[in-house]
Amino acid sequence: MLVLALAGCQPDSVRVHEPDAYPERLSAWGLVQLNGGELNLNTKTTVYQLNTGLFSDYALKLRTVYLPGGTQASYDPDNVFNLPVGSIISKTFLYAKDESERILTQASWRSDPADFNTKTHRLMETRLLVRQSHGWDALPYIWNGNDAYLSITGGLEQVPLASGGVLNYLIPSKNQCASCHATDHTSGALQPIGIRARHLNREVSLYGMNQLDYWQQTGLLHGFTPAQREAAPANAVWGEDNADLAHRARSYLDINCGHCHNERGAADTSGLLLDYADHPMGAMGYCKPPIAAGRGSGGFLYSIVPGQADQSILSFRMATTDPGMMMPELGRSLVHDEAVALVHAWIDQLSGECK
Amino acid sequence: MTKAIITLTCLTLAVGCGQPVDRPFEETFREALELAKPGDVIDIPTGTFSFQRSLVLNTDGVTIRGQGMDASVLSFANQVAGAEGLSVNASDFVIEDLAIEDTVGDALKVNEGRNITIRRVRTEWTNGPSVDNGAYGIYPVQTTNVLIEDNVAIAASDAGIYVGQSENIVVRGNRAEYNVAGIEVENSVSADVYNNVANNNTGGILVFNMPMIPKKGFATRVYDNEVHANNTGNFAAPGTAxxxxxxxxxxxxxxxxxxxVFNNSLADxxxxxxxxxxxxxANYAGQRELAAEFDPxxxxxxxxxxxFNGGGSAPGVDYLVQLRDAIYGPDGAFPDIIWDGIVNPEKPDHVDIICVREERAELLSLDTGNEFANPSVDMARHACPIQQLPPVVLSGR
Known part of the structure; x- marks a missing residue:
């Protein structure tokens, strides 16, 4: 379906550049191109979706993965899939916009590039993760006109909101990419975050099937059989009301917090672990006092006070936009109201008492 | 549009742009941090440089050098993004001779790394003490072989100099004033804190252990410091330690x-x-359950x-005022050393809890564990032999 839609206007082949010669223009990678107001993806890339993604000021995201010809990712039920050298992951950030060029924070998006048009959407940035022999490199490209341009230092853009006011949209610098992608902060090595079974294991309407099955059928994935899917972990789609509340909340915290708040992450200093794993209750925030939160505590005593979201540091830090107090620390200048409501609902139905 | 694109690419790429003219230092500095190679020395000229976003360094072996803590100023008064002023995630790092002012969060955070030197750096919130100031001025955490010397830290809403979860640490020659905590060593092992001036904070020098973090701290020497008049009202956010x-x-x-704790000048x-x-x-807000493995x-x-000179005459919390009044009268003063008197019930006769060898100073046990029933001075109990720790030796320096 997708292939047909793109036929006739696909970019040339994907070109993987060496670290000492990263191109200034995104188009030089041959992955994502803007032609006549439409977004064209190379047919050798695969659009993918996550069960629950990182919140980035309501930006819509188009994620693609490219593997060099003849290579495959190796399936792992628990960890990030190992992708071969030459692989490229892209994430394009965009917004739907109104007639006055103001962006919409509530817009539907199926991750189908055919739905994109510059008349109705605004491109912000495309971030690449490139698998080199030494590991992953992160490259931020900022859209300007018909191409996006490498910006190692990132940027800050003021974007008018349809709902009124202006959004300070942060484009992370190269080093700030590591703030999330150095999920093992001790090693400092960058890693993809979403390329894990628990994030990818879902039905995708673009393909009309489970995404892991699709990857296996299209040859992207080895070491995986549909029979394994039954045992594969799956995060919840955070906004799916009929899914289990705790599962949705934990899934949201996993992708939005777990990249730092894990046992080897940058935020292990806090002792608060929010990745989707079995941790002691205290480490997951139950009645846990802050360590070095400073005024980020919001005046509250514990990360999570069971039954009392309005007394919990976790929900407080999600609901503030003060960069000295908010969580995550980067990439958010709006409150994700719907997710705050989810985490509130989850904490409010937890039982227990902090003694 | 074309012109704008060319400008953008030249701003953002070090390669292929010839010599761009008149680029603000803020941009070249950020780029130097982003593209740093081991061995780089990044110089900061004289001037005040303003940043809206955190600066980040992830490369080992880099030196950042200004022209002096009053000459080269990185100002974050207009910061809108990022939780630190300068965030360093690297080893073999040196930063010296500059100031970091008015960050929304921590001024200088070094998260994980070996061989860290922070010297002659000033971190300051220029409006003075306020709960809205960032938490920490100089903040190495999970570091090893750390030298923090001759810095100035002013008006942090938590600690001016905070060394957390670290090992092998020297903190010397610093001046910390008008912070909640002047200098704080927390959950750290082997720290020497000496020749510092910690005056006019809420608390001058703190040596703490907090629960629910993997590293347990011990072995800190606090000596030859001036610790005077730390009477600034506590302006920390409620709920913080x-x-x-x-x-x-x-x-x-x-x-x-x-x-x-020896050879310090303690006054008022x-x-x-x-x-x-x-x-x-600890007066932590609220009662908190303790992890089983934590030694409180x-x-x-x-x-x-x-x-010792003066002090003890105006306790900073009500229950201590009441206790002082009850024991010494409203015009009296606590002795130089006070202790909550709470001991491990499994070691009730343990004598090596606090050993004191002072000419005149007394230690008052508040008997906090028994609702202050029998506060007492019993210097014989604290006459145990002084045991000395070995000095901290920083390898390679």
């Missing part, structure tokens, strides 16, 4: 073991010149040969 520090605390040891700290407490009376009792605290 230091929000429970009474104004008027000189040197405060909480839940930590093997702490040696109006709760007490030295406080020793267990986790249970301070033990092997050695206090000797310090100089």
């Amino acid at each position: 230091v929000s429970g520090v009474p104004a008027g605390s000189g040197i405060l040891i909480n839940s930590n073991d093997q702490v040696e 700290n109006n709760t007490a010149n030295i406080l020793v407490s267990s986790y249970f009376s 009792y301070p033990e092997q605290i050695m206090i000797y040969d310090n100089t």
Whole structure:
């Protein structure tokens, strides 16, 4: 379906550049191109979706993965899939916009590039993760006109909101990419975050099937059989009301917090672990006092006070936009109201008492 | 549009742009941090440079060098993004001779790394003490072989200089004033804190252990420091650990073991010149459950040969005011050392909890564990032999 839609206007082949010669223009990678107001993806890339993604000021995201010809990712039920050298992951950030060029924070998006048009959407940035022999490199490209341009230092853009006011949209610098992608902060090595079974294991309407099955059928994935899917972990789609509340909340915290708040992450200093794993209750925030939160505590005593979201540091830090107090620390200048409501609902139905 | 694109690419790429003219230093500095190679020395000229976003360095072996802590100023008064001023995630790092001002969060955070040197750096919130100031001025955490010397830290809403979860640490020659905590060593092992001036904070020098973090701290020497008049009202955010520090605390040891306090000049700290407490009376807001593996009792605290003047006459929290009134009268003063008196019930006759060798100073046990039933001075109990820790040796320096 997708292939047909793109036929006739696909970019040339994907070109993987060496670290000492990263191109200034995104188009030089041959992955994502803007032609006549439409977004064209190379047919050798695969659009993918996550069960629950990182919140980035309501930006819509188009994620693609490219593997060099003849290579495959190796399936792992628990960890990030190992992708071969030459692989490229892209994430394009965009917004739907109104007639006055103001962006919409509530817009539907199926991750189908055919739905994109510059008349109705605004491109912000495309971030690449490139698998080199030494590991992953992160490259931020900022859209300007018909191409996006490498910006190692990132940027800050003021974007008018349809709902009124202006959004300070942060484009992370190269080093700030590591703030999330150095999920093992001790090693400092960058890693993809979403390329894990628990994030990818879902039905995708673009393909009309489970995404892991699709990857296996299209040859992207080895070491995986549909029979394994039954045992594969799956995060919840955070906004799916009929899914289990705790599962949705934990899934949201996993992708939005777990990249730092894990046992080897940058935020292990806090002792608060929010990745989707079995941790002691205290480490997951139950009645846990802050360590070095400073005024980020919001005046509250514990990360999570069971039954009392309005007394919990976790929900407080999600609901503030003060960069000295908010969580995550980067990439958010709006409150994700719907997710705050989810985490509130989850904490409010937890039982227990902090003694 | 074309012109705009060319400008953008030249701003953002070091290669292929010839020599761009008149680029603001803010941009070249950020780019130098982003593209740094081991061995780079990044110079900061004289001037005040303004940043809206955090600066980040992830490369080992880099030196950042200004022209002096009053000459080269990185100002974050207009910061809108990022939780730190400068965030460093690297080893073999040196930063010297510059100032970081008015960050929304921490001024300088170094998260994980070996061989860290921070010298002659000033971190300051220029409006003075305020709960809205960032938490930490100089903040190495999970670091090893750390030298923090000759810095100035002013008006942090938590600690001016905070060394957390680190090992092998020297903090010397610094001046920390008008912070909630002047200098704080927390959950760290082997720290020497000497020749510092920690005046006019809420608490001058703190040696703490907090629960629910993997690293347990012990072995800190605090000596040859000037710790005077730490009577600034506590302006920390409620709920933080230091929000429970009474104004008027000189040197405060909480839940930590093997702490040696000697040759300090302690004066006019109006709760007490030295406080020793267990986790249970740390005044942390709220009662908190303890992890089973956490040791809440301070033990092997050695206090000797310090100089004391004044202090103890205006305790910074109500229950201590009441206690002072009850024991010494409203015009009286606590002795130079106060201790909550809470000991590990499994070691009731343990004598090496606090050993004191002072000419005149007394230690008052508040008997906090029995609702202050029998506060008492019993110097014989603290006449145990002084045990000394070996000096910290920083490898490679």
